[in-house]
Amino acid sequence: MCGVFRIRLRRCSPSPRAQTFLRKIWIRLVLSLLFDFLYLLPALVYAPVFFLKSRRVGENPATLFSERWGIYASEKLAKISGKKILWIHAVSVGETMVARRWIESLREIKAPFHFVLTTVTPTGQKLARQAEAEDLTAFYVPFDFSWCVNAFLQAVKPAALALVETEIWPNLILQSAAKNIPVCLINARLSEKSLRGYSRIRVLFQNVFSKIQLVLAQEESDARRFCDLGIAENRVLVMGNIKFDTAAPSVVPEAFHRNRVGIAENDSVLVAGSTHPGEEESLLRVFLRLRRNHSKLRMILAPRHVERTEEVAMICAKAQFKTVLFTDVQIKASEAWDVMVIDQIGVLKNVYALANFVFMGGSWIKHGGQNPIEPAVFDLPVLHGPHVFNFKQIYAIFGEAGGAYCVADEESCFQRVEAFLNQPELAFKTGQRAGETVKKYRGAGLKQAQRIMELIQDQKGSAQ
Incomplete structure (x- = not known):
């Protein structure tokens, strides 16, 4: 009788492949909840500061906070509805300028996307809005709580996510990867100080870094540091700095x-x-x-x-x-x-x-x-x-x-x-x-645009 019970128990147990799949889901859920918990206190402290800063630069706090909590205006969502979205995230002014220049490179190679450009700061958002066009819409990035990120992903439905320079937000990456959205870093850089910081909490970020499919580093030293964090060498390429693609205005206002x-x-x-x-x-x-x-x-x-x-x-x-x-x-x-x-x-x-x-x-x-x-x-x-x-x-x-x-x-x-x-x-x-x-030293933007297109095509091919 005991032998029969053991046989039935073995038959009901999941296969090794299913066990691996379930373990990955479990790790993602635990990490997401952990990061949500760790964000709570900083969010409560920082919210009033963010409110005052937004008022100081003439931003509407209602727009800022609603978008950061995952609530979006219907006219914005209507503009991007049914489009193939490339989500590009930049933190502030400098990164937003890089993103804008990179979007120009993507347009040059006729990338078939509607671009969604998100920022953290109100000053960065102003620059993003100035660049809005028929194929570009600006949003504030959602707070890095899992439910805020998922609300954004559900509303926008991006085909891929490109993070500018060092915008490594755990839930942003984990939730995107869970929906099979390829995540990459463009114009990526990592200082020695940042490397030391991430190394101290490697146990928390190891799974996050494993979800990044491609790192397009500015320099060899940046590439080495990303590899030191545990990102596979075949996922890290040195592509130069998009900032060199800056050109003097043909006509100064x-x-x-x-x-x-x-x-x-x-x-x-x-x-x-x-x-x-x-x-x-x-x-x-x-x-x-x-x-x-x-x-x-x-x-x-x-x-x-x-x-x-x-x-x-x-x-x-x-x-x-x-x-x-x-x-x-x-x-x-x-x-x-x-x-x-x-x-x-x-x-x-x-x-x-x-x-x-x-x-x-x-x-x-x-x-x-x-x-x-x-x-x-x-x-x-x-x-x-x-x-x-x-x-x-x-x-x-x-x-x-x-x-x-x-x-x-x-x-x-x-x-x-x-x-x-x-x-x-x-x-x-x-x-x-x-x-x-x-x-x-110009030309990095075009090279990085072409490489991202290859990544998205590879992802599409493997999914079919």
Whole structure:
């Protein structure tokens, strides 16, 4: 009798293949619930901060929070209904600019998709909405709770998900993979600091990383770090940096013509792009010294976060400089000024058209620097501080080509700008080398677009 019972029990037990399938479902459910639980406290703390930030940049908090919780306007869903969707996710301004450029590459190869571009920050969302077209719709990304992600997937039904740079959200990846949506990282980068952080919690993220089907890394060092996280080497390719595909506008808008903002033909302009707290004071001290011998020098400050506009303008006024806001100059173009503060989002790439030389912010503090490619496309000499670890390879390329200089402190910044002012041909040649470097490294967007199309085709073929 016992023998018969054992035989029947064995017959009822699932096959090894079914056991593996059930184990995978169990792991995904446990991980999703764990990440949901871990997000609860940060979500409660961060929600008021996010609300205030959205109000500060003119965003409607109702739209922001409804979309992040997985509730979408019917007209948006109607626009994408029945379309084959490629979901591209970028966190903020810089990544959104990369995504927009990559979408242009996808259009070049006639990728048969409607693009859904999601962002985290309101500033990134503004840029995404500016790019909206018949084949592109912008949404806020859902909060990384499993139910929010599933609500988005149910509403949008993407054919594939492309995460820009280092946007590794566990539930986003796990829930997409569970629905057989291929997940990839484009223009992917991973710093040593991030690698150490993920390595400490490898047990939590091991299953998440295993769901990423393709990593298109910017550099060899990035590729190595992704492999160190456990992603199979055959899934990691070095494809270059899409940011090099940035091109100077064929026509600079009239608002950014020198005469439109009160800059005379023989004036020199130092643009400080994407500055952070503490850097403006240092730059103003350098500017004050330079003005003693160069009275026609002007400075334009573009704070990294536009909500700091008032704070930066007050710092300039306190330093006894005639200070104006960019939007005010558009109204009173003839008004004289020493320092202009940029108070709009998404205009910095055109502001560089006003410059003779550029200092890249976030590099005199331990922030990691900002992207120097946008000014370089205008053939401008680029100056930066020593803390550029987020763009280490890019700055190394420009430095070796002679298109950028590291100015470690106020004194070295003063000396370098003074040299440019006294030797215009030196500034011209430095800027020319910067522009030539950008042209040399272009093409990553097209290569990454073609590779993603191959991945989607392979996925489609294996499913048939």
